[in-house]
Amino acid sequence: MKSPEELAKERLARIEAAVNLEEPDRVPFSGVGGDVIAAYAGITQEEFCFDYDKAKEAIVKFNRDFPCDWTFAAGFVGVGVPPFTYAFADDPDVSATVGMAMFGTIHDIIGDTCTRYPGREIERNCSPQFIGGKFMEPEEYDDLIEDPVKFIAETIIPRICRNMNTPRKAMAAMIRLGMEAEKIKNFAIEVGKELAQLGYPAIPITLGYTPLDLIGDGLRDELNLILDLRRYPDKVKKACEALVEPILKAGLALKPLGVKYAFIPLHLNEYLSPELYNEFYWPYLKEVILGFAKEGIKSFVFFEGRHDAHLETILELPKGWGIAYFEKTDVRKAKEILKGHTCVMGGVPISLIVGGTPEKIDAYVKELLDEVKPGGGYILATSVGIAPRETPVENIKALIEAVEKYGKY
Amino acid sequence: MLDEILKSIVEMEEEEAIKKAKEYLDGGGDPQKLLEVCRDAMGEVGARFEKGEYFLSELILGGEIFKQIMEFTLPKIKGESVKKIGKIVLGTVKEDVHNIGKDIFKVFAEASGFEVIDIGIDTPEEKFVEAVKEHKPDIVGMSCLITAGVTSMKKTVDKLKEAGLRDSVKIIIGGGRVDESVKEFTGADAWADDAAKGVRLCKQLIGVEG
Numbered sequence: 001m002k003s004p005e006e007l008a009k010e011r012l013a014r015i016e017a018a019v020n021l022e023e024p025d026r027v028p029f030s031g032v033g034g035d036v037i038a039a040y041a042g043i044t045q046e047e048f049c050f051d052y053d054k055a056k057e058a059i060v061k062f063n064r065d066f067p068c069d070w071t072f073a074a075g076f077v078g079v080g081v082p083p084f085t086y087a088f089a090d091d092p093d094v095s096a097t098v099g100m101a102m103f104g105t106i107h108d109i110i111g112d113t114c115t116r117y118p119g120r121e122i123e124r125n126c127s128p129q130f131i132g133g134k135f136m137e138p139e140e141y142d143d144l145i146e147d148p149v150k151f152i153a154e155t156i157i158p159r160i161c162r163n164m165n166t167p168r169k170a171m172a173a174m175i176r177l178g179m180e181a182e183k184i185k186n187f188a189i190e191v192g193k194e195l196a197q198l199g200y201p202a203i204p205i206t207l208g209y210t211p212l213d214l215i216g217d218g219l220r221d222e223l224n225l226i227l228d229l230r231r232y233p234d235k236v237k238k239a240c241e242a243l244v245e246p247i248l249k250a251g252l253a254l255k256p257l258g259v260k261y262a263f264i265p266l267h268l269n270e271y272l273s274p275e276l277y278n279e280f281y282w283p284y285l286k287e288v289i290l291g292f293a294k295e296g297i298k299s300f301v302f303f304e305g306r307h308d309a310h311l312e313t314i315l316e317l318p319k320g321w322g323i324a325y326f327e328k329t330d331v332r333k334a335k336e337i338l339k340g341h342t343c344v345m346g347g348v349p350i351s352l353i354v355g356g357t358p359e360k361i362d363a364y365v366k367e368l369l370d371e372v373k374p375g376g377g378y379i380l381a382t383s384v385g386i387a388p389r390e391t392p393v394e395n396i397k398a399l400i401e402a403v404e405k406y407g408k409y
Numbered sequence: 410m411l412d413e414i415l416k417s418i419v420e421m422e423e424e425e426a427i428k429k430a431k432e433y434l435d436g437g438g439d440p441q442k443l444l445e446v447c448r449d450a451m452g453e454v455g456a457r458f459e460k461g462e463y464f465l466s467e468l469i470l471g472g473e474i475f476k477q478i479m480e481f482t483l484p485k486i487k488g489e490s491v492k493k494i495g496k497i498v499l500g501t502v503k504e505d506v507h508n509i510g511k512d513i514f515k516v517f518a519e520a521s522g523f524e525v526i527d528i529g530i531d532t533p534e535e536k537f538v539e540a541v542k543e544h545k546p547d548i549v550g551m552s553c554l555i556t557a558g559v560t561s562m563k564k565t566v567d568k569l570k571e572a573g574l575r576d577s578v579k580i581i582i583g584g585g586r587v588d589e590s591v592k593e594f595t596g597a598d599a600w601a602d603d604a605a606k607g608v609r610l611c612k613q614l615i616g617v618e619g
């Protein structure tokens with residue numbers, strides 16, 4: 001029996017070898033998370049989002065019973081409000097404490113209208129939802145460009161947050177946030193401790209954003225933004241440029257905690273033709289990735305949807321820049337193009353885990369690994385980490401066993 | 410003139426397309442013909458999308474141009490009959506709030522002659538059942554963008570069965586989270602994760618040449 005420390009060391013080495021484009025002892029495996037964590041612990045989504053103790057127990061129980069190398073997906077309990085993160089980009093201490101918190105308790109305090117939580121706006125057992133919205137008019141691009149942090153903090157936040165739309169309410173909300181911050185910090189520390197006892201390596205992560213996605217998710221709404229690209233192209237580009245700095249600042253606020261990776265989930269990549277991608281999206285995403293790299297932080301980019309049309313652009317980044325996690329892009333194809341340059345992650349459709357059988361999963365993983373394992377630089381994960389409540393646990397087990405069986409080098 | 414309108418739409422020239430369509434109608438043009446041309450244009454946009462030449466950004470903008478032209482064209486046709494090839498009840502399934510894909514599919518389905526009854530997002534199973542009872546559609550379309558929606562779709566199909574309505578409709582599922590295995594799991598008749606293909610399949614399902 002290995003000690004937790006030995007186990008954690010082994011797992012970390014496995015992940016780092018893959019990131020460094022080498023062959024570890026076995027293909028590293030990042031497990032599933034999401035709604036199934038609460039369901040497995042027998043608690044409601046409401047409890048999972050609002051009760052720190054129950055959430056902690058659920059996370060620990062799940063990670064004990066479904067071990068993996070990197071418990072990335074199993075750490076989130078809620079959804080965030082993107083503009084909120086960047087409202088404090090100029091105040092790194094604040095940003096590091098509440099800017100990235102994704103909890104129901106924060107939702108209650110600020111009263112934001114761009115997320116919906118179980119037991120509040122939606123049923124107790126629904127998972128929390130980010131619903132976005134339009135909080136900015138096209139005429140306001142100039143204000144955003146001139147001073148993005150001020151504009152987000154002083155104009156956008158009062159529009160998004162019911163409890164921050166007058167100075168008095170905003171002051172009260174900020175004090176309540178300050179009081180809650182301590183609990184959130186304790187929660188994170190406690191979860192970290194317990195996971196360490198289970199042999200999980202500590203891999204602190206910060207958050208990054210693509211400027212265009214921040215405008216789409218947090219300010220203009222995706223659909224309006226797509227139309228803006230044709231209607232106000234210059235303003236959109238200037239706004240993207242202006243957002244690079246606050247995005248980096250907020251991300252780097254966590255640097256003192258020893259973060260090694262910046263997680264950057266992409267949203268609009270799949271929407272855009274290569275022309276639009278190369279004009280409005282990629283140059284600024286690249287700036288963000290390189291900005292983190294300069295500070296010794298590797299980017300961990302989740303390429304949502306199909307990224308096929310833009311795969312080659314990844315080669316413009318320096319070799320070993322980070323991790324490319326793919327959702328619907330065929331990882332076999334991605335690996336072919338990116339081998340020796342970028343660590344590739346993904347490969348198992350989540351629908352297979354939800355609707356498949358252990359036999360099917362076994363056969364799928366065997367075939368997948370035959371193709372993508374050779375040469376290293378690969379982390380196995382489901383296409384998205386969020387597994388719904390009804391996910392059969394025997395399928396999660398089957399996935400874990402299949403990686404053990406076919407993943408050895 | 411109509412050729413130019415078609416070209417403007419396909420080439421994504423929003424202002425041009427709308428301006429010319431208005432001019433055409435103001436000059437006494439036939440709204441029915443304009444409608445047909447817009448439909449053809451959307452067909453072409455869809456075809457380019459299927460070929461990988463166009464992306465979602467073009468589908469969205471194309472849909473937007475189409476909608477804007479329809480706003481002033483359809484009222485001129487009402488009264489005269491707009492022939493429909495079939496009826497679809499469409500909604501995003503329970504627990505899922507994504508509507509962009511559903512709305513694009515709707516525009517494309519309407520552009521190719523379907524009547525679409527949109528019952529919204531986060532749609533409970535019962536609401537689909539009621540809508541089928543009320544509107545007697547040929548097809549039920551469910552849009553699903555999140556994995557949690559997969560079980561919602563299965564439950565909806567089961568509820569339609571319970572209500573004895575399953576055999577009266579064809580069921581097509583769409584959205585980013587569907588594939589062959591999801592189709593099998595839910596008991597739907599067809600699946601599509603792109604709007605153009607979805608419309609093609611809908612025509613096939615009700616036996617209309619596409």
Ligand code: B12
Binds near residue numbers: 079584
């Ligand atoms: C935009 C977006 C949002 C927007 C939605 C805006 C809106 N008004 O719709 C916002 C930011 C609000 C959002 C919120 C959330 N999202 Co979201 N979102 C996306 C994103 C980036 C794009 C989805 C989209 O619009 N695609 C474009 C459309 C046009 O594509 P489409 O729907 O597939 O539609 C096409 C075809 O499928 C077809 N079609 C669509 N419907 C139908 C129906 C029929 C009958 C037919 C025939 C065809 C058809 O036609 C369309 C055109 O070709 C995807 C990532 C991705 N690339 O898929 C994530 C994604 C769908 N979201 C995801 C998640 C998790 C969420 C949230 C739950 C996040 C959260 N934790 O809060 C919330 C949703 C809450 C909820 N319960 O629904 C996940 C789902 C993961 C999973 N497997 O469950 C995704 C896949 C991102 C990811 N990889 O993690 N999201």
